[in-house]
Amino acid sequence: MPLPFIYELVSNGAPEWAPEWMSDPWRVLQVVVVLGILYLIKRYSSGTTNTAERDMHGRVIMMTGGTSGIGAATARDLATRGAQLVLLTRLPPSHPFLADYIGELREQTNNEMIYAEQVDLTSLHSIRQFATKWIDNAPPRRLDMLILCAATLTPPGGKRTETDEGIEEMWMVNYLANFHLMGILSPALRAQPFDRDVRIIIPTCSSYIASPSLSEALVKKQWSPRKAYARSKLAMMVFGQAFQKHLDAYKRPDDLPMTARVLFADPGFARTPGMRRWLTRGSLWGLAVYTFSYIIPWFLLKDEAQGAQSILYAAIEPSLVRGPGGKFIKECMEVDFARLDVKDDEIAKQLWEASDKLVEKTEKEQAAMRALEKKNRELKEKEKQDAEKAQEMDALVDAIKKGKEKEADKKPSRRQKKKGNNP
Template sequence: MVLKLTLAAVDKLLPSTYYLHVVVAVAVVLITRVVSQGRRTTRDRDMHGRIFLVTGGFTPLGITLLEQLAARGAHIIALSPKPINAPEIDLLVSVLRQTTSNEQIYAEECDLSSPPSIRAFCTRFLTGQEQRLDGIVFVHEYAQRGSLLSTTNAGLASTGAPSSGQARRSGKSWAEALEDERKAASLATFLIITLLLPVLLVAPVERDIRIVSVVNPFYAAASSLFSTSTPSAPAKIPKGLLGQEGWRALQMSVYVRHLQRVLDALPNAGQVPKTDEPTVHVVSDKLQKSNIVSVSVCPGISRLDTVAPLLGASRASEGPQSKLGTILYILLQPLLWLFAKSTTSAVQSILHVLFLPTPFKSPRAMAHAAANPGGAGASDPVAAATSDLRPEEILKPGALYRECAVVNLPLPIAPPPPDADVDADAKDSDPGVNPPPNDNELGGMHLGQAVWEHFEVALKEWEAAHPSVEEKAVAESGQTTTASVDQDASAGS
């Protein structure tokens, strides 16, 4: 009786002539949902015994990444701008340990908006008992700074960069404070890599080390301007929020590509470990010269990490949230569920570059070498890895990844600087220096070198503007001494 009444009600509300339309509509919605979530990685990797340093680990995307790595047994060091005994940090770490059955999850205090704090953490790490690192993932770069609905300092985001309160105390305008946040996010990555790179370079050559920079999805908005200018020309930076965020993302991608060129050009980069075992070499002069691989990853547009901050509805903001943005975010949930990614879908591209084998860690090459210890595969693992007719995907050093695939971003090649010939002659005179190869990827070597030099100059200015407590004390004591000397001199006269 109940079933008959239900069928009668359904037939009344939805006549049988519309059944096909409903089925088609549901199918379209489901297909749209699947497509919008992007590709999922088909790779996996055992992370036991591997140590990863993660910045921005307590953002929505960062927490998802920590969970995925911890579930595979990784030892994780997550940086937090808040003290590690803060209630929310302690709670998140405890929950991650319980849900993943992995006790090797630790939080370390490091304010990415403060150069002294970054240097203090790196000093603690470099002077500690355990200095091993198998990977560094810069998740803090993913969150954009600013909101489309914010017109005051209250809209500034706080994701490891200067907070809105700091901006108000500095007396800067909203646009200037946002620009400082963007610079701080990129310079924090540059400083951490600069300080920790020495310990990575002295690691055993057979160790597979990866440096991953997670960039926002707006890089295409600045590609046309970035290709015809240099990072030292701020007048050509796009004016809009998306264009400025895209500029920062593209700048970091160009830097990461040039970092790989530098790693491959180091004198010890082409060394191949000698062993009597039928193992496959990690490094080679053909495809991968360094055991350290740096890549950029764009997770796409995420509901929590991209759309919510854009609307000013992010809970990570220290200032008051935008009421209009929060209302819009709630009302748009059905569309966001359909078209924007969840954090689980957004993290897939990051996992993909962490799981992909390098050219000499590919299962095909290793299996070929084990089956033919004295054959051609042992001496030429590249040929062994590509001998099968079916192509095998391997990690491309220095590339930009999105949707679990390499992005071929067409950037015109930057011209060489006026003193390029002088630099080339200097390098040729030193046999111990190998100049980076100009592969013409992501603007070529000269654009990457310009970005690198721009970061070096900006880092000096950033550190000068944010001195440590000791430097402040020395400066104040110097001023006091000078004042007392002047007073004595005036009294004596």
């Protein structure tokens, strides 16, 4: 059909029902060129598609951020390939939304091996509770992959927010939570057999390029959402490189080399909830503008599935486990880091030590607060029990008094007895 139609157009010109501009060959050529350019731009902005293939059946993958955005698209693809997923979520598994989400995911992927564990990434205590429970299992649980997709951001113009433990929110969720989780799970990662392909995948973004130096603290006066977000991403990349060296330095009991690899993946710019929050500045007016001009982000940004391609390539491509770890994947290919300090050992050492101190200090403070709260609860519970006992005793005394009064009323007096005796 298309070829005869094109031949008819070339031979006899545009049909009568066609617009007037179609009868002008130059105008038609302009339209074709513009449409071609738009197609190429859309094709370029959609990014590269992952072509790597790998059987994921039987592999245990732990994920953060697997319920929305690029993380959800990654989880869906890996579940379709047969992987067993352990999704770390803020909500408990019994929550209606999470239960429906997992049920839907199981049905869509025909994979029943999808579970959820409650882990609040804004709480060091919650992370430690889960991670210690995981590594205390005997024999050690299988763990083939750790994918850290969870992230948060404060929209432009937003105020600095802190977690309940007093840590700046983006620094906590985007970096310190991952630092804490990976540190505790390190024995589980190192304990995997030599023939097992173990990967730690850290999604990042190009914002790390504009980050201020990690050698200087970001004080509150200099804080801005852009600086804080970029700094958290750079810190995660520096720590990832240091963690790879930490794994490589481990001497296995069987004297075989370490097979665990840290990999970084840049999904590119995609239409995720985080990007939408950034573009709308977290306001209703911004959301209205975003909605009415949706054609622009649709045209220039990837969708969530397209954004997941580089992460999937890092998870699936067999060649990435050959050679050293710490590789950076962008558009499904290995690229170089844009900053030299990502591999700076001195900065990594300072960051690791400062993070350790912050975690230790915060956990001690929170442990003392929990102990005090527990003591207060016990005191209140004791007071409540004592009050209940006092009420019971009062009720018992009242009952005894009432019983005696009734007996006294029923018992006849001496005068009544005399009257009864005298006829």
